Amino acid sequence: MRIVLLGPPGAGKGTQSSRLAQVLRVPHLSTGDILRAAIREATPLGLKAKAAVDSGALVEDEIINGCVGERLAKRDAEGGFILDGFPRTVDQATMLDTYLRHTGDEVDVAFELVVGLDHLQQRVVKRAREAMAGGEAVRSDDNEIALQKRVVAYLQHAASLSDFYRQQGKLVQVDGLAEINAVTSSLTDHIASTMPRHPPFA
Numbered sequence: 659m660r661i662v663l664l665g666p667p668g669a670g671k672g673t674q675s676s677r678l679a680q681v682l683r684v685p686h687l688s689t690g691d692i693l694r695a696a697i698r699e700a701t702p703l704g705l706k707a708k709a710a711v712d713s714g715a716l717v718e719d720e721i722i723n724g725c726v727g728e729r730l731a732k733r734d735a736e737g738g739f740i741l742d743g744f745p746r747t748v749d750q751a752t753m754l755d756t757y758l759r760h761t762g763d764e765v766d767v768a769f770e771l772v773v774g775l776d777h778l779q780q781r782v783v784k785r786a787r788e789a790m791a792g793g794e795a796v797r798s799d800d801n802e803i804a805l806q807k808r809v810v811a812y813l814q815h816a817a818s819l820s821d822f823y824r825q826q827g828k829l830v831q832v833d834g835l836a837e838i839n840a841v842t843s844s845l846t847d848h849i850a851s852t853m854p855r856h857p858p859f860a
């Protein structure tokens with residue numbers, strides 16, 4: 659099962675991806691998490707990506723494509739994955755298709771969490787407050803200026819990316835403002851009805 663999650667910053671991609679990964683028993687690959695870990699550990703990838711991530715800009719396709727390619731080549735991703743935060747541009751989506759074609763695989767479904775822009779700031783403020791309350795560090799890009807930039811970057815590519823998957827008949831839009839469990843159910847219901855032989859539905 660190869661799933662990609664699309665949607666604006668703060669739409670809930672991370673939450674839903676990790677739930678889906680648990681249900682489907684495939685790895686949850688978040689490019690944001692991979693980049694943040696690389697930045698924390700000051701790896702060559704982290705050093706290259708830091709300025710873009712902190713400011714809310716997109717990391718260059720070449721850098722992120724290489725990083726995703728490496729991650730997908732690991733054994734645990736052979737049987738499937740939930741990609742969260744990738745692809746974000748049509749070029750990235752094309753790279754992903756090309757990559758998967760080598761092994762005769764393809765993306766099964768692209769779920770888009772639809773959330774109006776006016777709700778995003780609230781969501782991100784909530785995430786920052788929850789992190790602080792839990793004694794965790796607030797993300798360096800969960801501030802007003804970086805969020806605006808992330809939204810602009812999202813809007814630049816969102817429509818063409820959705821069209822890319824729509825044209826392939828793979829786009830499934832879900833109301834990202836619904837209650838968390840209801841969103842998860844919409845996603846798993848879709849998978850169960852279209853891929854009934856996939857564990858745990860079989």
Ligand code: ADP
Pocket residue numbers: 666667668669671689690691693710711712714715716717718719722742743744745746750799808
């Ligand atoms: P969100 O979706 O909430 O903005 P993410 O954790 O997915 O957060 O991403 C955080 C940042 O990491 C992005 O703003 C961007 O700088 C970088 N990033 C993550 N995924 C990609 C990608 N596919 N292409 C380019 N940059 C990316």
